[in-house]
Amino acid sequence: MPRPGFVLDVDRSTPPILFHHGEQFRLEKLPPGRSRVIYPAEPLPAIDDVEGAIRDALCNPLGDSEPLPALLRPGMKLTIAFDDISLPLPPMRSPDIRQRIIEQVLDMAAAAGVDDVHLIAALALHRRMTEAELRHAVGDRVYDAFAPHGLLYNHDAEDPDNLAYLGTTDQGEEVEINKRAAESDLIVYVNINLVAMDGGWKSTATGLASYRSLRHHHNVHTLRHSRSFMDRHSSELHHSNWRMGKVLRDSGVKVFQIETTLNNDTFGADGPLSVLQKREWEWTAKDRMTFLAVKTGLDKLSPALRRKAMHSWKAPYGLTSVQAGEVEAVHEVTTANVYAQHLVPLEGQTDILTFGLPYICPYNVNSVLNPILVMSLGLGYFFNLYKGRPPVREGGVVILSHPTPWEFHPVHHPSYIDFFEQVLADTTDPVEIEQRYERQYAEDEWYRHLYRTSYAYHGVHPFYMWYWGSHGLQHAGKVIIVGGDVRAVRRLGFTPASTLQDALEMATDVVGPQPTITHVHNPPILMADVT
Amino acid sequence: MKALEFGRKPARYAAAMAAGRLTPGGGAKVRPLRLADLDVPALPGPGWHHIKPRLSGICGSDLSTIDGTSSRYFEPIVSFPFVPGHEVVADRAGGPDDPTDGTDRVVVEPVLGCVTRGISPVCAECAAGHLGNCTNITFGAIEPGLQSGFCHDTGGGWSTMMVAHESQLHAVPAELSDEAAVLVEPTACAVHGALAAHAGAGDRVVVLGAGTLGLLTIAALRRYAPDAALLVVAKHPHQRALAAELLGDAGRAAGGTIVEPGELKRAVRRTTGAMAVGDGAIVRLAGGADIVVDCVGSAASVTDSLAVVRPRGRIVVVGMPGVTTVDLTPLWHKEARLVGAYAYGTEVVPETHDHGAGEHRRTFDLAFDLVASADLDRLVSATYPLARYGDAITHAATAGPRGAVKVAFDLRAEKERTRL
Numbered sequence: 007m008p009r010p011g012f013v014l015d016v017d018r019s020t021p022p023i024l025f026h027h028g029e030q031f032r033l034e035k036l037p038p039g040r041s042r043v044i045y046p047a048e049p050l051p052a053i054d055d056v057e058g059a060i061r062d063a064l065c066n067p068l069g070d071s072e073p074l075p076a077l078l079r080p081g082m083k084l085t086i087a088f089d090d091i092s093l094p095l096p097p098m099r100s101p102d103i104r105q106r107i108i109e110q111v112l113d114m115a116a117a118a119g120v121d122d123v124h125l126i127a128a129l130a131l132h133r134r135m136t137e138a139e140l141r142h143a144v145g146d147r148v149y150d151a152f153a154p155h156g157l158l159y160n161h162d163a164e165d166p167d168n169l170a171y172l173g174t175t176d177q178g179e180e181v182e183i184n185k186r187a188a189e190s191d192l193i194v195y196v197n198i199n200l201v202a203m204d205g206g207w208k209s210t211a212t213g214l215a216s217y218r219s220l221r222h223h224h225n226v227h228t229l230r231h232s233r234s235f236m237d238r239h240s241s242e243l244h245h246s247n248w249r250m251g252k253v254l255r256d257s258g259v260k261v262f263q264i265e266t267t268l269n270n271d272t273f274g275a276d277g278p279l280s281v282l283q284k285r286e287w288e289w290t291a292k293d294r295m296t297f298l299a300v301k302t303g304l305d306k307l308s309p310a311l312r313r314k315a316m317h318s319w320k321a322p323y324g325l326t327s328v329q330a331g332e333v334e335a336v337h338e339v340t341t342a343n344v345y346a347q348h349l350v351p352l353e354g355q356t357d358i359l360t361f362g363l364p365y366i367c368p369y370n371v372n373s374v375l376n377p378i379l380v381m382s383l384g385l386g387y388f389f390n391l392y393k394g395r396p397p398v399r400e401g402g403v404v405i406l407s408h409p410t411p412w413e414f415h416p417v418h419h420p421s422y423i424d425f426f427e428q429v430l431a432d433t434t435d436p437v438e439i440e441q442r443y444e445r446q447y448a449e450d451e452w453y454r455h456l457y458r459t460s461y462a463y464h465g466v467h468p469f470y471m472w473y474w475g476s477h478g479l480q481h482a483g484k485v486i487i488v489g490g491d492v493r494a495v496r497r498l499g500f501t502p503a504s505t506l507q508d509a510l511e512m513a514t515d516v517v518g519p520q521p522t523i524t525h526v527h528n529p530p531i532l533m534a535d536v537t
Numbered sequence: 538m539k540a541l542e543f544g545r546k547p548a549r550y551a552a553a554m555a556a557g558r559l560t561p562g563g564g565a566k567v568r569p570l571r572l573a574d575l576d577v578p579a580l581p582g583p584g585w586h587h588i589k590p591r592l593s594g595i596c597g598s599d600l601s602t603i604d605g606t607s608s609r610y611f612e613p614i615v616s617f618p619f620v621p622g623h624e625v626v627a628d629r630a631g632g633p634d635d636p637t638d639g640t641d642r643v644v645v646e647p648v649l650g651c652v653t654r655g656i657s658p659v660c661a662e663c664a665a666g667h668l669g670n671c672t673n674i675t676f677g678a679i680e681p682g683l684q685s686g687f688c689h690d691t692g693g694g695w696s697t698m699m700v701a702h703e704s705q706l707h708a709v710p711a712e713l714s715d716e717a718a719v720l721v722e723p724t725a726c727a728v729h730g731a732l733a734a735h736a737g738a739g740d741r742v743v744v745l746g747a748g749t750l751g752l753l754t755i756a757a758l759r760r761y762a763p764d765a766a767l768l769v770v771a772k773h774p775h776q777r778a779l780a781a782e783l784l785g786d787a788g789r790a791a792g793g794t795i796v797e798p799g800e801l802k803r804a805v806r807r808t809t810g811a812m813a814v815g816d817g818a819i820v821r822l823a824g825g826a827d828i829v830v831d832c833v834g835s836a837a838s839v840t841d842s843l844a845v846v847r848p849r850g851r852i853v854v855v856g857m858p859g860v861t862t863v864d865l866t867p868l869w870h871k872e873a874r875l876v877g878a879y880a881y882g883t884e885v886v887p888e889t890h891d892h893g894a895g896e897h898r899r900t901f902d903l904a905f906d907l908v909a910s911a912d913l914d915r916l917v918s919a920t921y922p923l924a925r926y927g928d929a930i931t932h933a934a935t936a937g938p939r940g941a942v943k944v945a946f947d948l949r950a951e952k953e954r955t956r957l
């Protein structure tokens with residue numbers, strides 16, 4: 007039996023704790039007697055018969071849905087949408103679960119005589135996936151059968167001829183999604199629910215939507231009222247998506263939802279990175295040697311090679327569940343399965359919260375984790391991995407460990423560069439940023455052009471990253487980045503520190519002497535259930 | 538009298554060039570420039586007076602002369618040896634030929650045009666008030682020299698005494714400090730350059746460089762093109778801070794913004810909404826700024842100007858260029874206008890200005906107004922006695938990295954000055 011998540015109270019015998027630090031690692035001593043470390047649960051058992059589980063899910067749907075074969079008929083329009091490159095993190099070893107599901111869906115469609123099938127990467131305002139990335143997600147067989155005929159492609163949220171406006175929610179939120187999907191007789195949406203935020207109505211209402219639609223929930227107000235956005239029932243982000251889901255349903259858009267959950271086997275049970283998912287006091291001599299070799303090797307590499315090395319890692323995740331059918335019924339089960347892997351009970355809040363940020367987030371696969379993404383990963387994703395209340399008290403200090411280089415991938419993140427140079431040079435206040443700058447970037451023709459024709463995130467995307475962290479930004483009294491580029495950290499509006507000890511000392515200016523500390527030992531992913 | 542003299546000695550000139558390449562301002566230590574006791578220059582003729590410099594600024598053109606990096610274009614239009622210093626606030630020395638009592642402060646308009654040279658009738662340029670374009674700067678009663686401070690006969694401001702023609706002297710109002718007055722001459726250059734830009738409401742104007750000339754150009758553009766959106770490229774933090782002060786709230790409301798040098802192309806693209814060639818990194822802008830005012834004058838700045846100006850846009854080179862290698866293909870392809878803006882003369886006050894629109898005014902008169910109204914005396918960062926000329930020139934040559942703007946010689950406490 008895998009061991010559940012665990013909270014370690016640090017004492018004098020506690021060894022140095024692993025902090026991810028971009029493409030490198032740090033071992034840090036935490037003050038004994040007032041520090042605790044939350045460890046993720048060990049990987050849940052994986053399903054052995056994946057193909058069988060998929061078939062079973064498709065044929066035994068949840069909620070008010072017929073089995074998939076019964077929904078398929080000759081002459082129908084079928085659209086298979088699937089999660090994009092942002093999931094899972096790190097990417098999974100082949101075959102990707104999307105491929106395994108899509109192949110079965112296509113087999114069933116073929117058996118039913120369905121010949122009008124499109125496959126769409128539901129990337130919303132993310133960058134387009136490359137051929138290699140699409141091949142990894144859907145497999146060569148599917149890619150070669152559909153892509154050359156223009157039947158497998160990336161969603162284009164800026165194609166005015168290929169968007170369908172479906173109306174507004176009862177709160178005036180406009181719903182506009184991919185026209186092919188909206189006009190299909192059936193959308194089969196294939197999810198990888200890496201964290202609790204993923205899936206549900208968010209899949210279609212966000213993944214296939216346009217800026218016109220997304221701006222209604224990707225904004226400061228909504229995200230500040232999503233506490234957290236990993237807890238659907240406390241998340242305004244999800245409430246908005248669910249309202250949009252109702253519009254979709256009422257408009258006649260029929261969705262057959264397939265959701266999957268993965269276990270925490272991010273770095274493998276053996277191999278060079280396996281030590282990263284072990285608890286430090288359980289490291290064997292071999293583990294210590296391996297860690298030292300990996301760390302030393304990485305430290306000696308150039309930044310570019312180090313990045314390449316880390317981004318080449320493919321995780322050996324195991325599938326823990328697959329469920330299909332009606333969106334909401336499916337998502338309830340999925341969420342329970344995600345929580346079963348991720349939730350770790352935690353009592354009370356501390357003065358300081360620390361994160362070691364890894365090399366990857368949803369928006370820099372095969373790319374650079376630029377300073378804006380550092381903010382989003384730390385104050386957005388990691389900070390929001392809680393249920394109940396944040397592990398740090400309001401006005402407390404958040405300490406992030408990351409090199410935070412002043413570096414951007416120009417192809418993937420062109421508007422990020424401008425956001426960093428123009429917007430953050432002026433203000434870091436999310437509300438002011440939203441009011442003064444969002445529209446300019448969202449409607450910039452060059453960014454549109456690059457999003458549609460190259461591999462660029464949409465012009466507005468850096469704003470969404472900043473909003474993503476706006477709840478954390480509002481909650482924290484101070485944010486410190488350890489080991490970051492000083493100028494870049496200051497441009498973010500944060501405080502640079504050379505070492506964790508310096509950062510803890512600086513934090514006392516805000517939270518007083520002898521502060522209590524929570525360190526979140528992530529990844530592998532965990533979610534604090536704070537009471 | 539005590540003066541810094543610049544001589545024409547090829548060996549020292551070559552050494553200065555080498556030293557200047559190693560360390561900005563290093564040419565001063567190798568001595569084509571020397572501190573010397575010189576005879577007081579003789580009055581060249583009627584209308585000339587002795588004046589005693591109080592402050593005299595160190596200009597970029599002085600520095601490139603000292604470091605041997607200025608163009609040989611100037612060789613026939615200067616006369617050696619000469620005492621540098623053309624940014625001068627001085628006291629009239631008084632005497633039999635001076636109608637004043639010798640206590641009045643003056644600013645020197647250093648261009649040596651036809652009137653100063655006793656040439657009559659004056660050339661067409663001087664007749665039109667374009668003194669900077671005088672065609673007789675090597676002829677007449679005095680030795681060749683485009684300006685005081687580059688002419689053997691007149692001396693220059695880096696001394697305790699020089700001569701100036703009555704037509705060159707502008708009385709300094711009592712309320713104007715010496716620090717403000719010494720900035721009148723460079724401000725006149727900036728006003729001339731700003732007006733040569735012909736910027737109108739809504740024009741996007743790039744100001745390249747935020748040294749003395751760049752900052753003064755910002756002030757001039759704010760004054761004479763208040764509705765233009767300025768995009769200032771400033772390298773150093775204090776330059777950005779001063780640029781922000783000079784832009785002010787109104788300048789920012791008009792779209793004014795300040796960026797670092799490496800941010801120029803992206804800033805021009807996003808503020809103009811232009812498309813760009815390049816996959817996220819900008820290889821070439823499809824559009825660009827309406828006007829670029831180049832206050833640097835280097836190969837890099839002219840190249841940047843050509844890169845960011847829109848088709849049929851205008852580039853005004855205000856900073857003194859030297860021998861540069863620049864790809865002019867974009868000039869040709871964009872049909873851009875590349876114009877120089879040297880010195881000053883007479884301006885037509887633009888329609889955008891509240892007072893005197895359409896009037897012809899001396900550039901210096903406009904500069905006096907601007908220096909006073911924009912509190913430009915804040916740009917004088919440091920002053921030195923002549924004896925510390927090496928430090929002064931090094932400071933001026935490294936003003937940007939050292940957080941300074943204008944460095945000047947302070948002659949007010951020189952003993953020689955009171956003895957003469």
